[in-house]
Amino acid sequence: MHRDMSELNRIQCWMQALIMDPDGVQSALDNAVAADMHPGSEKSLESLVLPSKQLNSLERLSIYGDMYFWRINEILAEEFPTVRHLLGKDLFENVARDYVTRHPSTHYSLTRLGSKFPAYLAGEAADLPDREFVADVATVERAMEDVFDAQNVEPIEFEELTAIPTECWSEVRLQIIPAFRLLKLQHPVNSYITAVREDRHMDIPAAARSFVAVYRNNFRVWRVDLDEQRFELLCALHRGQSLGSALDLCASLPAADPARVMNDVGDWFREWTAEGLFCDARWEAVLSATDVSSC
């Protein structure tokens, strides 16, 4: 504050505390915290907010309080439509109100508002039915929001991969585009999300591990189920491991058939490059006793 705006600051802090109180403006006025924050010497609402001919001071202030929680609910419902479907209108509203009270927005961008929602649903939210499933759904829907806005980088073509000399393949490090997320989940939520978005009924599936990639291609957001081998391979590449060590890891998984992995891997990379998942390929020079030319 450049000037002594302590009075304006006190008014703003007081008004914000009232508006953001989950139990409403009247309740906030009644509680001790709001009373302590009251900026005036005369502790009445009317000493700060004037009535109009039609509305008293409380009703006028409550317009802002009502709009605050209405807006938060709208934003979260838009970002998490499947969670909203699972919880139903009333419970979702209550959950949204509790969430924003525990995790108020601190950034101007509305897209940041829901960043902690999956973790909140997994742990903090009280009396949540199907908690783990709901939290998994929220994790996918939040990832969709993240990749929607993520940095845009031109992907490389499959031909650029095939142009890499064969002897250098094991050393290649593939960079995955920023608009990409890999999710390991406790429930097969992907098909459920699709069903809800297509307005089809689907029972909540039984718990079972699932692996989902969420990414953006040509400015559209996609979700795709992966098997464990492909998931671990992409995870390893995402961590920056070389293709050789990533494939070794993939082939060593208990459920993996190394021969089949090696047989299928070409198709996987053809598909992934077609989906624009990689934006760079780098490899170290390979040195041998007889040949010091670099790849």
Added chain:
Amino acid sequence: MPNLWNFPDLGLGLGLRTVHYNYILENCPSIDWFEILSENYMDTEGRPLYVLEQIAERYPIAMHGVSMSIGSTDPVDFDYLRKLKDLAQRVAAVWLGDHVCWTGVAGRNGHDLYPIPYNEETLAYLVERIRIVQDFLERPLILENPSTYLTFANSTMREEEFLCRMAEEADCGLLLDVNNVYVTCRNHDLDPWSYLDGIPYDRVVQIHLAGHTDKGTHCIDTHDGPVIDPVWELYADVERRCGGRATLLEWDAKIPSFAEAQAELLKAKSFRHTNELPHASRHV
């Protein structure tokens, strides 16, 4: 009457909304200009920015924000301003603005436009903040009168007087939202015609039109329907006083087809006080 900065009368424009992206890209409709909500494009490299850059190649773009929080007692957010400035450069924004309000304090954001007390202390504070922001952005701010729902007891002047002095002392521009004038005056038992008498029209760069929701006891600025006749009458008066100002229709909820929004906007033609409307052009 020209505005002080000779900002152009862009003609009749629409608020750019996601649901209209495809229509605009495919049909290149005859619309003079678009206004964007700045924050929708500041933290993304996804489709919104991709579409905006294409539209900005064909139409003039004005930037209008909702999160500058110029009236907040929190420090000025220079990270926000840097992104705003970058975006303005990227889309060659003809001007950029926000609202006379605060959106949060103590690091929190309510994502709403909260009113400020209209008194000498707030005025001096706001003027100083506007100057800091304008120096950083290297251009005048175009600030809008908000719709408000309460009156602070420590307000000592009317909103239009506050806006007039703020604009003069900070040397900033005004975006006169005629619907907000109507809504605010209804909510505060004021005469909108008297409000309009107090506006310094040489500082008005742009006009907003929108629909609202009449709750009987008060009005809410919902932007969810057509402009009502009393607002058109106020607009006609403003146009008479200005002699032609860039006019923008906002429609943010229950958004109709582009054609329907465009038809609503074109009603403004009959109230405009300029003989010629500029055609859509990148170079205005």
